[in-house]
Every structure is written in structure tokens, then in C-alpha cells.
Amino acid sequence: MGRAPCCAKVGLHKGPWTTKEDALLTKYVQAHGEGQWKSLPKKAGLLRCGKSCRLRWMNYLRPDIKRGNITQEEDDLIIRLHSLLGNRWSLIAGRLPGRTDNEIKNYWNTHLLKKMQRNQQTCDVTTDHDEQEQPKKKNNNKKKKRNNKEKKNDKKKGTNNDDKEEEEKIQVYLPKAIRIKALNLPRTDSGSFTYESNSSNGSQQKEGTQQVTNNNNNNNNVVCEVGEKGENDGFGHDYDYDLVNVERLEMECESYFDTCGDHGTLDRLYDEYLQLLNMDVCNYEFDSSFVESFFDSNNN
DNA sequence: AAACAGAGCAACCGCGTTTTC
DNA sequence: GGAAAACGCGGTTGCTCTGTT
Incomplete structure (x- = not known):
């Protein structure tokens, strides 16, 4: 069992990408689309492992990457x-x-x-x-x-x-990452939820969109109306996001779990948070009321 | 000017999950 | 149903640049 490490192949380039490699990868992906990362390097004429190509594309070459300072x-x-x-x-x-x-x-x-x-x-x-x-x-x-x-x-x-x-070595207790398997939400290129406009070109990602479309595998689209809203985050800050805000995430999750009735994952998440809040070792400021309200709304 | 230290970030690595056969 | 392959994620590494001594 187990996999051979994909980068163990001898003769493959490692380290920083050259402009030539970038150009080859960009050209190939633009022509053939993403995916098939394993076979991509060979087809594109790159001496890189597929994993490396995927990473380079996802983190650097994608046209929709916003570069520059975080606002x-x-x-x-x-x-x-x-x-x-x-x-x-x-x-x-x-x-x-x-x-x-x-x-x-x-x-x-x-x-x-x-x-x-x-x-x-x-x-x-x-x-x-x-x-x-x-x-x-x-x-x-x-x-x-x-x-x-x-x-x-x-x-x-x-x-x-x-x-x-x-x-x-100091032992630091941090929450173990668990994957939210049940959430079959549409993903962005970076592997996360996406949100789409209602326009005919549904695949185009838009900033400040007004609706959140939530597709699961059964084609039960869940559409939530989302308006811009100022809110307080519990830390004393008022928010008025132009970006997708946390409320949207809550709504998406809420809608999803309403549809499929699966609260097991949320329960696990909630347990995880409770454990963490009970642990005094991290001395980390959690907005527990916010978290609790998030889970409560899903459990009701 | 040289040496050193710290910050920032691109890229790598290992492993869990999902998909395919 | 199980094994292998592919994919995707989070943690870590190491290189480069910049500031300090």
C-alpha cells in the first residue's frame, strides 16, 4: 500500500520556477484546462512533477490571482x-x-x-x-x-x-483539522466553496455578488439572498464587507444542513471547539458566543 | 563594508481523502 | 470491495531580501 512519492523521480527539476517553465505551464493549461496533473508535465514538456505544476498554477499562475497587499x-x-x-x-x-x-x-x-x-x-x-x-x-x-x-x-x-x-519541545494543543466531508459545495480553484452570480455565465466568480449558490451533488441548488450588512464581530469591530462575509458562510452551511439533515459533522466541530475553549493551555481569544450561535442555528 | 539576524514567501513534503479500475 | 492512482490540504523548509550591529 501507500504511494510512491511523486517527486522522487530522478531528473525532475525542483526549486524556483523559471519564466520559461511558467510560460509552458500557462500555455498548456490555457489550451487544455486544469486537471490531469500527473500527466501534464510530460505533455507540456516540463521536467516537473505534477504536484509541483499544480501548486505553481494554483498559487501563482492562475489569471484570477489577486497579487499585492492584503487589505x-x-x-x-x-x-x-x-x-x-x-x-x-x-x-x-x-x-x-x-x-x-x-x-x-x-x-x-x-x-x-x-x-x-x-x-x-x-x-x-x-x-x-x-x-x-x-x-x-x-x-x-x-x-x-x-x-x-x-x-x-x-x-x-x-x-x-x-x-x-x-x-x-513544547506541546501546544491545537484543534485537529477535520475535513467537512458532507459539504459538497462547489469549489473554487483553490479547492473551496465558490459563489456565483445569477447571470448566464455562472462559472464566472464575482466579487460582491448578491447571491450564494450552493450546489450539492443532487443538484439541489440552495440559493441564499445575501445583502451587504454592517455587523459587529464580537470583538468590538463593525464590519461592512464588500467581500464575501462570514454570515454568508453561516448561511451556506445552514442551508446545506437543512437540506441534508446531517448534523454529525457540525456536532464534531462543535465538540472540538468546546474542548478547545475548555482547555486553558492556548490562551487564545475565541468568540465563543459567535461560534455557539452559529452551531445553535444549525441544530434548531 | 561585512557579518549576522529576522521577515517574507515560494516551494516542497507527507498524509488523508476521493476517484478510478 | 479493495488496491492503486490522483488529488488536495496543511505543515514545514529553505532561499532571498532587508534591516541592524
């Missing part, structure tokens, strides 16, 4: 979605047109994590307990960077600090 609205939305979904980057990316899961993951790890840590430091009424718990993540981050450096140095020096690192 404040997107920033807020990412934080809010992360509080709801955890590290489900592709789901989060699906709510941000033109953004990729990889981009959001990187942005979270490099910007938002620090931002939230800063906020927590300034806002928290610090107790001794908090002071002990909070730096864990921060230290972990720094540790990673330090480890990279150490590894580099180790390479030079020929030493190995792995045993020491093992001792120092």
Missing part, C-alpha cells in the same frame, strides 16, 4: 474566519476571491499571529498564569527560526542538536 477588510475577515474555522486555509481562501490558501497561510503566520500576540499583550489583564502561558507560541516561532539557523550552522559545523531540541 484591512481581508485582514479582518481572515482573523474572523480563522476563529471560526481554524487552520483550514483553503476554506478561508475560498472566502477571499483571488487569494490562495498558501498566501493566507503565510500571511497568517507572518503578520496576523504577531499582530494578535501584540494585541493580546497590550489588552490582556495579565496574571501570572497568562504571563507564563502566552509566550509559548511566540517562543515556538522564534525557536523555529532559531532552529533553521542552527541547522544551517550545524551543516557547517557538522553538529546535531536534535536531542536537545526534542527535550525543549
